[in-house]
Every structure is written in structure tokens, then in C-alpha cells.
Amino acid sequence: MEAIEVEGLRRRYEAAGRSGGGGGFEAVREVSFSVREGEIFALLGTNGAGKTSTVEVLEGLARPNAGTVRVLGFDPFTERAYVRPRTGVMLQEGGFPSELTVAETATMWAGVTSEAGPPGEALERVGLGGRADVRVKQLSGGERRRLDLALALIGRPEVLFLDEPTTGMDPEGRQEVAELVRGLRAEGTTVLLTTHYLEEAEQLADRLAIMQAGRIVATGTPEQVVAERPSRISFRLPAGVAAERLPLGVPAAVQGRTVSVRTRELQSALTELLLWARESGVTLENLQARSASLEEAFLEIAQAGDRADAGVAERKEARA
Numbered sequence: 001m002e003a004i005e006v007e008g009l010r011r012r013y014e015a016a017g018r019s020g021g022g023g024g025f026e027a028v029r030e031v032s033f034s035v036r037e038g039e040i041f042a043l044l045g046t047n048g049a050g051k052t053s054t055v056e057v058l059e060g061l062a063r064p065n066a067g068t069v070r071v072l073g074f075d076p077f078t079e080r081a082y083v084r085p086r087t088g089v090m091l092q093e094g095g096f097p098s099e100l101t102v103a104e105t106a107t108m109w110a111g112v113t114s115e116a117g118p119p120g121e122a123l124e125r126v127g128l129g130g131r132a133d134v135r136v137k138q139l140s141g142g143e144r145r146r147l148d149l150a151l152a153l154i155g156r157p158e159v160l161f162l163d164e165p166t167t168g169m170d171p172e173g174r175q176e177v178a179e180l181v182r183g184l185r186a187e188g189t190t191v192l193l194t195t196h197y198l199e200e201a202e203q204l205a206d207r208l209a210i211m212q213a214g215r216i217v218a219t220g221t222p223e224q225v226v227a228e229r230p231s232r233i234s235f236r237l238p239a240g241v242a243a244e245r246l247p248l249g250v251p252a253a254v255q256g257r258t259v260s261v262r263t264r265e266l267q268s269a270l271t272e273l274l275l276w277a278r279e280s281g282v283t284l285e286n287l288q289a290r291s292a293s294l295e296e297a298f299l300e301i302a303q304a305g306d307r308a309d310a311g312v313a314e315r316k317e318a319r320a
């Protein structure tokens with residue numbers, strides 16, 4: 001069953017001082033995706049792509065301008081009473097009173113959460129068990145994110161929204177949160193997260209969507225998104241061999257003595273290259289062949305989007 005369903009979602013911010021009609025800014029433009037029960041789904045995109053604007057609608061904090069959104073089968077805005085107790089939300093800025101201690105904050109939060117578990121258990125889970133008596137204002141940025149996460153977990157949610165959960169954490173902290181999120185998935189929790197750490201998304205997400213200027217421009221499993229991008233072969237140009245003599249059908253870029261080739265046919269290009277090297281009696285030093293990473297795929301998509309935006313701006317200028 002689908003835990004989250006988004007169909008044709010649009011969200012517009014009205015220009016200051018006016019409502020309805022034209023003007024304003026459309027931050028989310030016809031976004032559709034779904035997240036299955038027990039799945040980890042990552043929403044990725046450059047700054048301002050529309051991730052938070054989308055997630056806020058799913059959290060019931062804002063009403064869509066168009067389209068439909070369902071969380072556990074309910075409208076999170078109009079049927080908030082059914083959805084809210086079953087979801088956990090970790091916002092980008094928790095904003096809790098900084099004079100309270102970690103334990104007091106968790107206890108206070110448990111008091112306003114229906115079917116809350118023991119606050120201490122949630123703190124232990126995020127590795128803050130030993131920091132219970134520390135005031136919130138004395139926590140590091142990464143520890144505050146952990147506290148935000150503990151609060152999101154207190155109601156033992158079926159669906160968990162994590163908006164940039166690991167921002168400000170050191171690599172070890174990020175790894176711990178990744179482990180925790182995997183543990184939650186094993187228990188059947190559905191997780192929707194936004195992140196700027198692409199490696200994190202690649203390792204953690206069952207499926208993901210990349211947003212650009214309010215639209216989804218790529219979606220699928222991390223492997224599917226990456227598979228659409230060319231792989232890369234690189235090696236040192238053997239002494240006495242001119243780059244033009246290389247057998248690769250695809251244009252190779254030569255920088256200094258390093259040759260790099262981008263290809264969608266990694267296996268056949270590599271076979272061709274290795275056969276040529278054997279026949280020519282040359283050694284290809286520093287030979288590397290690898291599929292694109294999610295980071296490369298992301299950058300390529302983002303740059304293509306920027307070029308498209310520039311094209312639109314140019315056309316608009318030409319018409320003006």
C-alpha cells in the first residue's frame with residue numbers, strides 16, 4: 001500500500017499584500033510521486049528547488065494550491081486529526097526553548113504527543129541518553145538535530161518526515177542517523193527525507209526524486225537514476241601514443257596525460273580499449289572504470305536545468 005501519494009501538487013506563495021489571482025511565486029509545479037509503506041524515499045534538489053514547500057504540504061502545515069495529497073490515505077490538511085498522531089515531523093529548525101534541558105524538552109514534547117513512548121527511550125535511540133541534563137542552548141548543532149529527531153520519534157510514528165536531518169552533523173553522527181533510519185525501516189516505518197548529502201541518499205533511499213525549480217526531473221531507485229548517466233573510464237596516455245590513435249569511438253578528453261572517456265556502454269568500451277592495449281603492447285597506467293555516482297548524476301541534471309533556465313531567460317529577453 002502507498003503511505004504517501006502526491007498527485008499534480010502545486011504550491012504558490014502570494015506576493016506580499018495580495019492573495020489569489022496572479023503574481024506571487026509558484027514553488028511547486030505539478031509534482032507527483034508516491035512512497036510505499038515501509039520505504040525510505042529521498043527528495044533531492046538544489047537550494048530553492050521546492051523540497052520543503054512540498055514536504056510542508058505533506059505534513060499538513062500548508063494547503064496545496066492544486067493537486068491532491070494523501071498520507072496514510074487521508075488529506076493531511078483537512079483530516080489532520082487522523083494523520084497527525086501517526087506521523088513524526090523533524091523540521092529544518094526545531095526552535096525549542098533553549099533554557100530547558102534535553103530531558104525536559106523531551107518530556108514536554110511527550111506531554112503534547114498522543115501515544116508517546118518514554119522520552120528517555122527516544123533520547124537513547126538518537127545517542128543523547130548521556131546528555132539528558134544539558135541545556136538545549138549548550139548543545140552543538142549536530143546534537144540539536146539529534147534532539148529534533150528524538151522528538152519526531154516520540155510518538156512512534158508510522159510515517160516520518162525528516163527535513164535535512166543530518167545537517168551540521170559530523171560524518172560519524174550522519175552514519176549513526178543512517179543506521180537509525182534503516183532500523184526504523186526494518187520496523188515498518190515509512191520515511192520521507194530531504195538531504196543535501198547525495199552519498200547519504202544513495203546509501204539510504206529505496207527510491208528518490210530529484211527536484212529542480214519546482215518540478216521532479218528524475219525519479220527511481222538510486223541505481224536507475226544513476227544508470228541513465230554515462231560511466232567514466234580514465235587512464236594515463238601511454239608514452240609514445242598519440243591520443244588520436246586510441247580506439248575509443250567516443251571523443252576522449254585529454255588533460256595533461258590523463259585520458260577520460262564518458263560512455264553509456266561501459267563494458268564494450270572497456271573491452272575494446274583493453275584488446276587494443278594488448279594488441280599494441282601498451283600498459284594503461286592508472287586505469288579506472290566506474291559508473292556515475294548519484295552526485296555526478298545530480299550535478300549533470302542541475303546544470304542541464306540551469307542551462308534550460310538561461311535559455312528561457314534569453315528567449316524572454318529576445319521577445320521583449
Ligand SMILES: Nc1ncnc2c1ncn2[C@@H]1O[C@H](COP(=O)(O)OP(=O)(O)OP(=O)(O)O)[C@@H](O)[C@H]1O
Binds near residue numbers: 013025046
Ligand atoms: N514563505 C515564502 N514566501 C515566498 N517564497 C518562498 C517562501 N518560502 C519559500 N519560498 C520560495 O520557494 C522556493 C522553494 O523553496 P523551498 O524552501 O521549498 O526549497 P528547498 O528545495 O527546500 O530549498 P533548500 O534546499 O534551500 O531548503 C524558493 O525559491 C523560495 O525562495
